[in-house]
Amino acid sequence: MKKIGFLSFGHWRDAAGSQTRSGADALLQTIELAEAAEELGVDGAFVRVHHFERQLASPFPLLAAIGARTSRIEIGTGVIDMRYENPLYMAEEAAAADLISGGRLQLGVSRGSPETVLLGAEVFGYRPAEGQSAADAAREKTEIFLAAIGGAKVARTDPARTGFSGGLAVQPQSPGLRRRIWWGSGTRATAQWAARAGMNLQSSTLLSEDTGVPFDQLQAEQIELYRQAWRDEGHDWEPRVSVSRSVLPITEEIDRIYFGDQAHEDQVGLLEGVRSRFGRTYAGEPDRIAEELAADAAVRAADTVLFTVPNQLGVAYNARILETITRHIAPAIGWSAVQPAGRGKP
Template identity: 90%
Template sequence: MKKIGFLSFGHWRDAPGSRTRSAADALLQTIELAQAAEELGVDGAFVRVHHFERQLASPFPLLAAIAARTSRIELGTGVIDMRYENPLHLAEEAAATDLISGGRLQLGLSRGSPETVLRGAEVFGYRPAEGETAADAARRKTEVFLAAIDGARVARTDPARTGVSGGLAIQPQSPGLRDRVWWGSGTRATAGWAARAGMNLQSSTLLSEDTGVPFDRLQAEQIELFRQAWREQGHDREPRVSVSRSVLPITEEIDRRHFGGRPDEDQVGLLEGVRSRFGRTYAGEPDRIAEELAADAAVRAADTVLFTVPNQLGVAYNARILETITRHIAPALGWAAAEPVARGKP
């Protein structure tokens, strides 16, 4: 049985046509959209994390606020760029948010995407060790984070103050959080690393490799390699796998004005000097989108599908998109609605 969620980039801009003109708008509207999504039976509310951009950048206050206003929907990130993070502080923040939510946090981590800022992580005070790439640093920090949320003793007591000598773990600890950590992977190799580390897989909408096959097949290959590596590692649980899709159903004339004429094929180009393949946008009549997604190899292989939302069009508009998805598109993918939660009746 599949799960579905929405993924918001949280853009804001004081520009004509934007209903999300400030950072406050982006944050508060994301909370409102999560509430509306829960009412529709949607399973997850996920947010992108980008620094130095007019987008969402600090997920934990936002996710904790969503948790306080909802009762069932999963809360996630897609993804936190580990180059910018202190892994022990992240462990504290994640565990606290997970406890507030009652164990609903689905925490997506990664090396992060290409940026407009020059050496942004260094501005935050984090520089890779000598001979270490940015990707290496992100994976190293992730390993420290995973150990910390698993209760590893990462500090020593001060015998002069406590009278004893021993190890201390990060507090608080949130049981079960370790099984709800995901790695955002843009290659088959990093998908294998995620499996060996015991993390769920968030397959990126941008794969920094191109073998000439369509995006959905390339992504399905990545998912199969991940699951094979997971089986070989002998983990004692089944992993989760998510894919994201840009889905823009056209049901009214305003939708046609916004989304008509969008490209309906994969895009291939160079990204940071690497030939990369980007997933297509699905725009059109809901029944046709449902047919096309049902034939999408990676959508079929994943257990969770995240639908990106054009958040600057406002809560009401995006709630209508999600309603169309839940009524006409997601059921064709093998999804069944969770019991809706009426607002004000957790």
């Protein structure tokens, strides 16, 4: 049985037509959309993290707020760029958000995507070690983070104050969180690394490799390699795999005005000197989108599908998109709604 969720980049801009004119608008409307999505039976509310841009940037206050205002929906990221993070402080924040939500955090982490900022992580004070790439730095921090949320002793007591020497873990700890961490992977090799590290897989809509096959087939191959690496590693639990899709159903004239010319096929080009493939946009009548997604090899292979939303069009508009997806599109890919929860906690 598949799960579905929405993925918001949280764009905000004081421009004509934008319903999110400020950072406050983007944050508060994300919380409201998560509440509306939960009422529709959607399984997950996920946010993208970008620094130095008019988008969502600091996820943990937002995730904690969503967790406090909802009761069932999963809350997560897709993804946090680990180059910017202090992994031990992040372990404390993640555990706190998970405890507030009652164990619903599904945290996606990775090396991050191409940025407009120059050396952004270094501006935050994090410079890779000599000879270490940005990707290496992100993976190293991820390993420290995973150990910390798993309860590893990462510090020592001060004998002068305690009278003994012993190990200390970060606090609080949230049971089960270690198995709800996802790695956002843009290649087959990093997907295999994620499997060996014992993380769930978020397959990126931007794959920084291209073998000439359609995007969904390349992504499905990545997923199979990940699952084989997982089996080879001998983990004693079953991982989850998500893919994201840009889906813009057209049911009213206003939808046609916004998205009538948005449908396109895979895009292929050079990104940072690497031939890359970007997934297509599905725009059109809901029944046709449902048929196309049902034939998508990676959608079939994944257990979770995240639908990106045009958040600047506002909560009501995006809730209508999600309602169309739940009624007319998601059932075609193997999803069935749970009993919708009431809004908020008693």
